[in-house]
Amino acid sequence: MHNEKFAPDLYRKSRGNNFIYDTVESTNSSAREIFFSGEGGHGTLVAANCQTNGRGRLGREFYSPQDTGIYMSVILEPRETISPVTMITSAAAVAVCDAIVELVPTLDPRIKWVNDILIGGKKVCGILAEGMIPPGCRRPVAIIVGIGINCQTSVFPSEIAGIAGSLGAAVSRSALCARVCDRLLEICENIDDGTMIESYRARSAVLGKRVRCFGGGRETIYGKVVSICDDSALLIEGDDGKITKMSSGEISLRLEE
Ligand code: BTN
Numbered sequence: 001m002h003n004e005k006f007a008p009d010l011y012r013k014s015r016g017n018n019f020i021y022d023t024v025e026s027t028n029s030s031a032r033e034i035f036f037s038g039e040g041g042h043g044t045l046v047a048a049n050c051q052t053n054g055r056g057r058l059g060r061e062f063y064s065p066q067d068t069g070i071y072m073s074v075i076l077e078p079r080e081t082i083s084p085v086t087m088i089t090s091a092a093a094v095a096v097c098d099a100i101v102e103l104v105p106t107l108d109p110r111i112k113w114v115n116d117i118l119i120g121g122k123k124v125c126g127i128l129a130e131g132m133i134p135p136g137c138r139r140p141v142a143i144i145v146g147i148g149i150n151c152q153t154s155v156f157p158s159e160i161a162g163i164a165g166s167l168g169a170a171v172s173r174s175a176l177c178a179r180v181c182d183r184l185l186e187i188c189e190n191i192d193d194g195t196m197i198e199s200y201r202a203r204s205a206v207l208g209k210r211v212r213c214f215g216g217g218r219e220t221i222y223g224k225v226v227s228i229c230d231d232s233a234l235l236i237e238g239d240d241g242k243i244t245k246m247s248s249g250e251i252s253l254r255l256e257e
Pocket residue numbers: 025026027028029051053054055056057058060062070071072073115125126127128145146147148149
């Protein structure tokens with residue numbers, strides 16, 4: 001599967017434009033240009049074999065080597081009101097898990113709040129959703145959902161070598177990329193009907209677990225995740241018994257032993 005031609009457009013069932021590249025700086029940046037130039041709207045898929053400047057959350061880099069991962073962005077431009085970026089990120093996490101399990105039923109992906117997918121405790125996927133706000137507007141008119149999945153990457157830079165992993169299964173990158181795109185569009189049709197958040201809870205790696213929550217200018221909280229709210233926020237019961245609601249923002253979370 002390593003040398004397959006990357007052609008998710010051949011597998012895709014949902015409607016939307018496809019922009020498939022060999023190398024780009026960042027598929028999120030390309031999708032942004034495509035959106036603002038009017039070349040792509042709702043359902044547009046931008047995917048590449050390699051990124052030279054893959055972007056992650058909190059200004060981090062997303063390691064995106066040639067041919068061993070999926071680097072994709074989907075433009076969402078719903079007719080009704082746009083769901084908050086956090087909900088869209090959660091929907092993308094569920095879509096990635098559903099697609100992985102459909103294609104490789106032996107894998108058991110878990111969602112580490114808010115945007116990482118873990119397999120065997122290692123991060124195999126990250127999600128970066130960005131609102132598109134035209135000049136003079138206050139609210140996003142579209143959301144670009146960027147998804148990076150390590151499929152067969154076996155060597156990682158030393159900074160992430162201990163935490164990053166790959167699917168490790170002989171899966172077609174084209175088929176998986178197409179299925180993630182189709183599933184995300186399906187889920188977003190009914191994002192508020194409760195099904196998505198139920199699936200998110202069922203796949204959570206943190207619900208009921210001890211965590212350390214830090215960043216965003218708040219005091220570090222040590223405690224247990226007692227609930228995931230309907231808006232994807234976490235409720236953490238601190239060691240002092242106090243319940244704190246955490247919405248994504250700049251917050252980082254670590255699972256504690
Ligand atoms: C994270 O782990 O913090 C989020 C990583 C998101 C990476 C994907 S790869 C495709 C898309 N293009 C980017 O530049 N970033 C996202």
